[in-house]
Amino acid sequence: MSLRFAVPEDLDRICEVEAACFPAGEAAPREVLAERLKACAGSCWLLEDGEVLAALINGMPTDEKDLLDGMYRSTGCYRENGRWMMIFGVDTAPAYRRRGCAARLMKRVIADAKAGGRAGVVLTCKERLIPYYERFGFRNEGLSASTHGGETWYQMRLTF
Known part of the structure; x- marks a missing residue:
């Protein structure tokens, strides 16, 4: 397997994996993903x-x-x-789950x-994923102000 940064030509494949990983209310729409690929x-x-x-x-780097x-x-x-790298999505195609792909990324x-x-x-992340991200050194800061997709989220931070 190989790791690389995405380019705009990857948009179709990115949209497919995003749609397979998140419900419609949480998945990033095509136009947003296209904007991220161009701007970030x-x-x-x-x-x-x-x-x-x-x-x-x-994700996206920001000073927020x-x-x-x-x-x-x-x-x-x-x-x-x-100063901060925000992560919007950690997506693993269904056929590749439980194989360490997300951890490698x-x-x-x-x-x-x-x-x-x-x-x-x-x-x-959702509450059930808190222990997963803690393994990478992230700390749970409690409930996030985010209500993205109408869900309850917990903010996790890894400080260097």
């Missing part, structure tokens, strides 16, 4: 098995300390040298954020 180069990591997209993590709902819809808070995202001089990485 180097903020979408892909793990490929040959020509197959096995997993991806997409907390993950805000507006970030899911717009790249307005994007800052190339932002997460380790790379963390390493890249650290090497880029960021203060850390922030994401939100």
Whole structure:
């Protein structure tokens, strides 16, 4: 398997995996993913098995300390040298789950954020995933202000 940054030509495959991983209210729409790929180069990591997209993590660097709902819809808070790397989605194609794909990507995202001089990485997750992200060193900050997709989210932060 190989790791690389996404380019706009990857949009169709990214949309397919995103739709397979999240309910419609939580999945990023095609136009938002396209905007992220154009505006936030180097903020979408892909793990490929040959020509197959096995997993991806997409996000955005910003100076905002907390993950805000507006970030899911717009790249307005994007800052190339932002202090925090926000993660919007950790997506693993169904056929590749439970094979360490997301963990491999997460380790790379963390390493890249650290090497880029960021203060850390922030994401939100559902309660059942808190222990998973804690294994990477994230700390649960409690309920997030986010109500993205009408769900309850917990904000997780990894500070370097």
